[in-house]
Amino acid sequence: MTENIQKKEKLIAIYGASGFGRELAWLIESCAKRGMNYNIICFIDDDEKKHGTHLNNIPVLSLKDAKKRYPQATVVGGIGNPKIREKLMNKAADQGFVFETIIHPDTESSQWLEISEGSVICAGNTLTTNITLGHHVQINLDCTIGHDVIMGDYTTLAPGVHISGWVHFGKRVYVGTGAVIINGTEEAPLTIGDDAVIGAGACVTKSVPPLETWGGVPAKPLKKR
Structure with a gap:
């Protein structure tokens, strides 16, 4: 008898509550509707004024809070500027995050x-x-x-x-x-x-x-x- 084994849900945090970050959230949601087992759990942003708010119904957290609440999550860069994205991905790696490819x-x-x-x-x-x-x-x-x-x-x-x-x-x-x-x-x-x-x-x-x-x-x- 063949067992139906459900794929484990992938929790994804988007680093950068920006314009491209919102587009990336849409992209990941579109992937989920097409059968990919993705779940966006938060935006990460370094702007303290954004912490505790929601962006398009997605909570915005600091990097440390995101790691504390969702240690198993993977990160995707939501910033278009290459130099800034490199800086943020290095910070995420220093916190122990690994990265998702979308x-x-x-x-x-x-x-x-x-x-x-x-x-x-x-x-x-x-x-x-x-x-x-x-x-x-x-x-x-x-x-x-x-x-x-x-x-x-x-x-x-x-x-x-x-x-x-x-x-x-x-x-x-x-x-x-x-x-x-x-x-x-x-x-x-x-x-x-x-x-x-x-x-x-x-x-x-x-x-x-x-x-x-x-x-x-x-x-x-x-x-x-």
């Missing part, structure tokens, strides 16, 4: 993906083949990612970004809404350096050095940070 079921992809913990892939994305995502990568709504793309830890894509094949991202890269990045080659991948920012609507046709902000069509350097 992939919306409307994502189209091959089996040839490597996705590290803490990453978030929102609804409507297409990832083709031989793609590597680092820790805590965020891919917002309706992006496309081509073959042999590598994204370093905390890389963040805003909605509607399109990336062709053989593009390699460093860490903490931010790509604005609607940006397009053309392909590199196997011998010479197009690279986007650590902490670079690509402006909304930009068309990137060549490699971007670390710490620079590029924008326009074709994209050119705007400033170095």
Whole structure:
């Protein structure tokens, strides 16, 4: 006789009671409606004024209170800014939290993906083949990612970004809404350096050095940070 074994519910805390944090809550609730065994138990936020309040019917707690009340919960980063998200995820790890990876079921992809913990892939994305995502990568709504793309830890894509094949991202890269990045080659991948920012609507046709902000069509350097 076959036994019906119910999957254990995953308790999830979203670190960051922000705009993207609320969108992430919606995403996780959408995943739960599609059969994933998720339960959002709280937002975590460092702003003391928010502690004890509710955001879209979800309680907001401090990091220490969240760990005390829900020691078995996993954390997902609810902040779009890569540097701030890195700081918060390090704080959560110091408190003993582990991290959940969220992939919306409307994502189209091959089996040839490597996705590290803490990453978030929102609804409507297409990832083709031989793609590597680092820790805590965020891919917002309706992006496309081509073959042999590598994204370093905390890389963040805003909605509607399109990336062709053989593009390699460093860490903490931010790509604005609607940006397009053309392909590199196997011998010479197009690279986007650590902490670079690509402006909304930009068309990137060549490699971007670390710490620079590029924008326009074709994209050119705007400033170095």
